Amino acid sequence: MAPSFTVTSRFHESFTRSALRSYLAEFISTFFYVLIVVGSGMSSRKLMPDASLNPTSLVVGAIANAFALSSVLYIAWDISGGHVNPAVTFAMAVGGHISVPTALFYWVAQLIASVIACLFLKVIVVGMHVPTYVIAEEMTGFGASILEGILTFVLVYTIYAARDTRRGQVSSTGTLVIGLIAGAGVLAAGPFSGGSMNPACAFGSASIAGTFRNQAVYWVGPLVGAAVAGLLYDNVLFPSQNSDSVRGGVSNV
Numbered sequence: 001m002a003p004s005f006t007v008t009s010r011f012h013e014s015f016t017r018s019a020l021r022s023y024l025a026e027f028i029s030t031f032f033y034v035l036i037v038v039g040s041g042m043s044s045r046k047l048m049p050d051a052s053l054n055p056t057s058l059v060v061g062a063i064a065n066a067f068a069l070s071s072v073l074y075i076a077w078d079i080s081g082g083h084v085n086p087a088v089t090f091a092m093a094v095g096g097h098i099s100v101p102t103a104l105f106y107w108v109a110q111l112i113a114s115v116i117a118c119l120f121l122k123v124i125v126v127g128m129h130v131p132t133y134v135i136a137e138e139m140t141g142f143g144a145s146i147l148e149g150i151l152t153f154v155l156v157y158t159i160y161a162a163r164d165t166r167r168g169q170v171s172s173t174g175t176l177v178i179g180l181i182a183g184a185g186v187l188a189a190g191p192f193s194g195g196s197m198n199p200a201c202a203f204g205s206a207s208i209a210g211t212f213r214n215q216a217v218y219w220v221g222p223l224v225g226a227a228v229a230g231l232l233y234d235n236v237l238f239p240s241q242n243s244d245s246v247r248g249g250v251s252n253v
Contacts, residue, residue, distance in 0.1 A: 014101040022080035022102075023109045029072035029084045030113035034201050039121055040064035041131040061195075062186040070179030074172055081163070082175070086110055086199045087152050087222040088159060091230035114204025122208050130208045133194030133201075133218060141217055144193040149221030151185040152197045156229040164238065197222055 013019060044057035073082035081098075083089045086107050093103035118130050135144045158181045162174030186195035196202045202218035 013099060014105055019102060019105070023105050025076040025079040026083060026106050027109040027113045029076040029080070029082065030110045030200055031117045033068050033072045033084050034114045034117035034204050035120065036068035037061070037065050037201060038118055038130060038205055042121060042125055042128055045128065045131065058187065058190045061190060062183040065186045065195075066179040066183030068179075069182045070175045073175040073178055077163075077175060080106070084110065084200075085155075085197070085226075087197070087226035088156055090223050091156050091160075091226035094227045095230040095234050110200040111203055114200040115207050116204075118204040118208040130205050132205045132209045132211060133196045133214075135194075135214050135217065136192045139192050141214055144214070145217045145221035147189050147193050147221070148196060148218060149225035151189055151195065151225070152222035153225035153229040155181055155185060155197050156226040157233055160230060160233040160238075166238070193217065199223070 040060055041057075044054075044060050048054045048057055069084070072084055076082040076084065081092070083092070083106055089098070089103050089106040089110070092098045093100055098106070122130050135141065139147070155178070158178055162178055182197065185197050189195035194202075196218045199219045199222055202215065206212050206215055
């Protein structure tokens with residue numbers, strides 16, 4: 001009876017008022033994040049028609065990614081944990097910080113928000129296509145997936161470190177650090193795999209553009225990288241932590 005009761009209670013936790021607030025926070029934060037990141041790509045193409053060959057567009061994308069992620073994490077940190085990324089949610093679920101039903105609802109909120117953000121851009125910016133993440137000719141799908149996985153590993157590991165209360169009270173500095181590492185990831189991988197590190201962002205733009213070519217690259221690599229980062233942080237480098245079943249926060253024992 002105990003296991004059944006535990007599963008039932010964990011499922012009911014996904015429908016509490018606090019959980020519903022978390023889903024809404026994830027939706028709003030992901031919407032703003034994707035709107036800014038994808039929108040910055042469209043702005044670059046507007047100002048620089050051949051943006052793919054202009055390094056300025058790479059810097060613009062990295063800065064937009066860093067600022068956007070830092071900002072949306074700050075506004076959602078105390079409500080939903082500020083995942084804004086299915087890979088982060090997956091790592092939290094694998095590590096037992098949130099329940100599987102809650103993680104699935106996070107995913108739904110994040111993916112819907114990404115699609116709506118890209119649809120919004122397509123509707124209001126007439127005559128321009130929503131940019132999608134593409135793999136460079138020098139990269140294979142496997143190589144791009146490995147690259148995205150490593151970058152997501154670094155991102156998620158940074159998120160775990162930033163939210164760990166043993167390092168002190170969580171502050172705006174933590175969200176800034178996370179944004180900076182995300183921007184660095186774009187600078188490192190933008191010309192090769194796009195530097196997505198976020199399956200929701202890749203899914204939203206692909207959905208509106210109508211092409212899912214190489215979409216698995218932006219799911220498999222980041223999900224595996226995120227899970228490894230979370231497990232490594234929790235069980236090897238900084239063990240003995242409690243979990244928050246709704247927000248996915250990390251705290252002391």
